Amino acid sequence: HAQGESAAVASKFIAISIPANVPLAVGMTFSGVLRAVGDARRAMYVTLSAGIATAFLDPLLIFGLGLGVYGAAWATVLSRLILLAVGWFGAVGVHDLVARPRLKVARSDFGPIMAIGFPAIMANMAAPVSSAYTLRVFSDFGEPAIAASAVIDRLTPVAFGVVFALTASVGPIIGQNYGAKLMGRVQRTLTDSFILCIGYVLFAWAVLALAEPALVAAFEAKGESAQYIAFYCRYGVAAWIFLACLFVANVSFNNLGFPILSMVFNWARATLGTIPFVTIGARYGGVQGGMLGFAIGAAVFGLIAAATAYVVTWRLAKGIEGSVRVDLRPAPAGRGAKTP
Structure with a gap:
C-alpha cells in the first residue's frame, strides 16, 4: 500500500540493501563451516559482529550523518560486509577450510x-x-x-x-x-x-x-x-x-x-x-x-x-x-x- 514518497523511499531502500544479501549468504556459509569443525566461538562471532555493527552504525548513519532511512540501508550493507569479513577470517585465515570450487566435486556433493x-x-x-x-x-x-x-x-x-x-x-x-x-x-x-x-x-x-x-x-x-x-x-x-x-x-x-x-x-x-x-x-x-x-x-x-x-x-x-x-x-x- 506504499504510495508517493513512501513508495519512492521504500524502493530506494530495497535497491541499496538487497545486494547485501550476497555477502550475507557467503558469510553465513563460513559460519556453518566453522560450526562443522567445532569452532562454535568464531561461528558465533560471525553473527554477533553484524549485530554489534548494526547497533553502532544505525545511530551513526541515521542520526549522526543525517541519512535517515537510507542510513539504515547503508548500515545493513556495511554490517553484512563485516559479517563476511569475520567469517572469512575464521574459515580461511584461521582454519584454512575453503578450497577453490571444482565442478566435479560440486556435482558429487549436490545430492x-x-x-x-x-x-x-x-x-x-x-x-x-x-x-x-x-x-x-x-x-x-x-x-x-x-x-x-x-x-x-x-x-x-x-x-x-x-x-x-x-x-x-x-x-x-x-x-x-x-x-x-x-x-x-x-x-x-x-x-x-x-x-x-x-x-x-x-x-x-x-x-x-x-x-x-x-x-x-x-x-x-x-x-x-x-x-x-x-x-x-x-x-x-x-x-x-x-x-x-x-x-x-x-x-x-x-x-x-x-x-x-x-x-x-x-x-x-x-x-x-x-x-x-x-x-x-x-x-x-x-x-x-x-x-x-x-x-x-x-x-x-x-x-x-x-x-x-x-x-x-x-x-x-x-x-x-x-x-x-x-x-x-x-x-x-x-x-x-x-x-x-
Missing part, C-alpha cells in the same frame, strides 16, 4: 547436501512470508504502523542476535553426541538450550521495556508510531520466548536427521500461526492486537515444536538402547562364535 539443504532452505523461506503478511496487515493502519515496523525490524537483530548465535552453535553439539549415541547428552543439550534462550529473551525483554522511552526518543518516533514501539517493547517481545523455542527445536530436527519437521513447523507457524492470529488480533485490537496475535501464534507452534523435539529424542534414544541390547547378546554357536 547429499540437498537432502538436508532443501528442507532447510524451505524452512528459512517461511519467516519472510510471515513477516510480509504481518506488515501487509499493519499497513492498513497507515504510515505510523509502517514506520514502527521499520524501527522494530532494526531492534530485532540487535536485541536477539544472541538467540540466533546460541541456536546456531548448539547444532554441532547435538550432532556429535547423536553420532556417538549419547542420547542423554543430546536431551540435556536440548533442555539447556531452551533454558538459555528463554532466559536471554526474558533479560532482553526487561532491557527493552526499561529502555523504551530512550528508544522512542532515539528514533524520533511520534504519536501512534511511538505508541506501537512502546507496546512492542513492553508486550510484543513475548513472541520471542516461543520463537526461540521453535529455533532450538528446528536445530535439533536438522541435526537428528529430521529436516522435514523443521520445514513443517516453520511453515505452520508462518501460515496457520500467523495469518488467522494476526488478522483477528488486528481486526479487534489494531496494530497492538496484531502484535499479540503474532505472539499467540508463535506460542502455539513454538511449544508444539519443543514437545516434538523431546518426542524425537526419546524415540531415538529407545531405538539406540534396543540396538545396543541386540549387540550385547551372545552370538549363537556356529554363527560368529566358536564353541570349545
